Amino acid sequence: GQQLNQSPQSMFIQEGEDVSMNCTSSSIFNTWLWYKQDPGEGPVLLIALYKAGELTSNGRLTAQFGITRKDSFLNISASIPSDVGIYFCAGQQGGGADGLTFGKGTHLIIQP
Amino acid sequence: AAGVIQSPRHLIKEKRETATLKCYPIPRHDTVYWYQQGPGQDPQFLISFYEKMQSDKGSIPDRFSAQQFSDYHSELNMSSLELGDSALYFCASSSGRNYEQYFGPGTRLTVT
Numbered sequence: 001g002q003q004l005n006q007s008p009q010s011m012f013i014q015e016g017e018d019v020s021m022n023c024t025s026s027s028i029f030n031t032w033l034w035y036k037q038d039p040g041e042g043p044v045l046l047i048a049l050y051k052a053g054e055l056t057s058n059g060r061l062t063a064q065f066g067i068t069r070k071d072s073f074l075n076i077s078a079s080i081p082s083d084v085g086i087y088f089c090a091g092q093q094g095g096g097a098d099g100l101t102f103g104k105g106t107h108l109i110i111q112p
Numbered sequence: 113a114a115g116v117i118q119s120p121r122h123l124i125k126e127k128r129e130t131a132t133l134k135c136y137p138i139p140r141h142d143t144v145y146w147y148q149q150g151p152g153q154d155p156q157f158l159i160s161f162y163e164k165m166q167s168d169k170g171s172i173p174d175r176f177s178a179q180q181f182s183d184y185h186s187e188l189n190m191s192s193l194e195l196g197d198s199a200l201y202f203c204a205s206s207s208g209r210n211y212e213q214y215f216g217p218g219t220r221l222t223v224t
Contacts, residue, residue, distance in 0.1 A: 041218070096210065105154055
């Protein structure tokens with residue numbers, strides 16, 4: 001099946017730094033979603049992207065839907081300790097009731 | 113705001129036993145999805161239902177079945193449990209044409 005290549009796998013950064021992570025695929029996706037997951041909890045939706053080229057912000061988070069529809073990135077500005085967690089990209093190829101394909105996740109660790 | 117409710121939150125079963133997981137979607141959401149997440153892995157899509165009809169199917173074993181009821185809640189039935197079925201099981205819900213999937217807190221299944 002389709003795969004999403006998410007990088008980096010982990011990031012060790014200082015509080016206040018900006019963070020950037022991305023997902024790429026060999027397949028076209030119609031929707032890109034970004035989630036954050038804390039250990040033992042369900043993924044929390046951060047940003048949803050629906051159109052190629054779309055740039056969307058949610059507070060300190062900014063995400064873009066790549067022009068080719070095969071990639072997406074997420075930026076976090078001025079990181080704070082509560083940003084720690086695992087960030088997943090997820091893509092949907094079909095319609096509204098189709099399942100998501102997830103990337104392997106980016107583990108964000110912030111050093112105060 | 114109301115979120116997705118899953119029960120039970122924890123379940124311990126022995127090999128070859130059966131298990132039933134329940135999911136109550138966000139009010140007015142008509143689509144439910146089931147995902148399985150192994151330790152250190154990304155969520156894997158199992159199956160989805162829209163308006164009580166199966167919509168999309170992922171890597172769901174033949175030993176598993178699911179359905180969505182008239183009140184939109186869903187149940188995942190798992191039979192002949194194997195050690196490898198130990199995982200977090202998430203339910204997500206969405207509304208109609210809105211592709212944003214909101215995840216529940218998960219059910220942690222341990223098979224001994």
